Amino acid sequence: MRGLEKFAACILAIFSCSLVLAVARFPAHSQSPLQGSAQDPDLAYLGFDRNDYPGDSYLPALKQSFSFAGYWLNVPPGAKSNSWAGKRAILRDSGFGFLVLFNGRTSAELKHAADPAALAAADARTAIENAKREGFSPGTVIFLDQEEGGRLLPKQQEYFLAWADGIISAGYRAGVYCSGIPVREDGNQSITTAEDIHDHARGRKIIYFVYNDVCPPSPGCASSKSPGLPSASGIEFADIWQFAQSPRRKDFARGCPANYNRDGNCYPPLGNSAAPIYLDLDSATSADPSNGRLQN
Numbered sequence: 001m002r003g004l005e006k007f008a009a010c011i012l013a014i015f016s017c018s019l020v021l022a023v024a025r026f027p028a029h030s031q032s033p034l035q036g037s038a039q040d041p042d043l044a045y046l047g048f049d050r051n052d053y054p055g056d057s058y059l060p061a062l063k064q065s066f067s068f069a070g071y072w073l074n075v076p077p078g079a080k081s082n083s084w085a086g087k088r089a090i091l092r093d094s095g096f097g098f099l100v101l102f103n104g105r106t107s108a109e110l111k112h113a114a115d116p117a118a119l120a121a122a123d124a125r126t127a128i129e130n131a132k133r134e135g136f137s138p139g140t141v142i143f144l145d146q147e148e149g150g151r152l153l154p155k156q157q158e159y160f161l162a163w164a165d166g167i168i169s170a171g172y173r174a175g176v177y178c179s180g181i182p183v184r185e186d187g188n189q190s191i192t193t194a195e196d197i198h199d200h201a202r203g204r205k206i207i208y209f210v211y212n213d214v215c216p217p218s219p220g221c222a223s224s225k226s227p228g229l230p231s232a233s234g235i236e237f238a239d240i241w242q243f244a245q246s247p248r249r250k251d252f253a254r255g256c257p258a259n260y261n262r263d264g265n266c267y268p269p270l271g272n273s274a275a276p277i278y279l280d281l282d283s284a285t286s287a288d289p290s291n292g293r294l295q296n
Contacts, residue, residue: 044226044227045286046226046227047069047281047289048282059094061269068287071088071101073131074127077103088135098289099290101145120166121166125166128172139294140290143177145177147178149178174205176194176206177209179193181211218243221265240284240289
């Protein structure tokens with residue numbers, strides 16, 4: 001039996017070595033893309049965002065269709081409070097990645113600002129304080145919400161760049177939510193807000209979350225698990241694309257397919273969930289566009 005045992009041991013050793021070599025040569029791809037912010041330039045992930053937190057009970061059904069969720073660090077535009085506060089843990093435990101958002105200043109607010117850069121620095125500090133309180137680690141991308149389209153006014157540019165510098169200096173990453181829809185200017189030239197910011201970034205690493213709900217390129221209110229890549233938005237350097245808004249903006253999305261609800265909203269498939277909730281739909285090159293699943 002000793003000879004047989006030695007033979008078996010040799011066979012086992014050869015098999016173990018082969019297995020080690022195979023693993024080394026072919027790294028595991030079964031790891032969830034939600035570990036960190038895995039990127040695949042040829043693969044798009046479907047996500048959603050909305051101003052109001054959908055509610056804990058909706059998360060299991062939403063996770064059937066969506067990889068990530070928008071997450072506000074302060075009061076969203078038009079809202080009176082932030083219902084997302086304190087919800088990072090349950091979203092993370094439910095398997096969602098994050099799209100971390102901070103509501104910035106409008107052009108009307110900046111118009112009479114004596115020092116937009118100082119205002120931006122204060123807002124950046126608030127964004128960082130809120131991000132830390134919510135459990136988002138340095139390295140997380142925080143997107144400044146910039147909803148006004150076309151070329152930014154000088155004070156808007158000054159504000160955004162100073163805000164980005166404040167975010168970057170604190171060890172976080174700066175992003176911007178902005179328009180990817182061309183706006184016609186004098187001389188038959190057109191500009192998008194994303195291109196305007198990109199041209200003024202001057203070496204800053206900015207992550208772009210662009211909205212373009214014009215059809216085409218938008219597919220309208222299409223909640224396919226395999227959405228178009230963000231570059232299909234018309235902004236080649238976009239990392240995230242918001243391709244549908246609720247309610248449908250008639251001035252921009254009037255040419256879209258008849259896949260919005262009659263009331264103009266996008267409603268995801270929720271199975272037997274009680275009441276429908278409307279969403280904005282996003283496509284990203286990562287299942288965790290803000291890298292927000294990292295632990296402190």
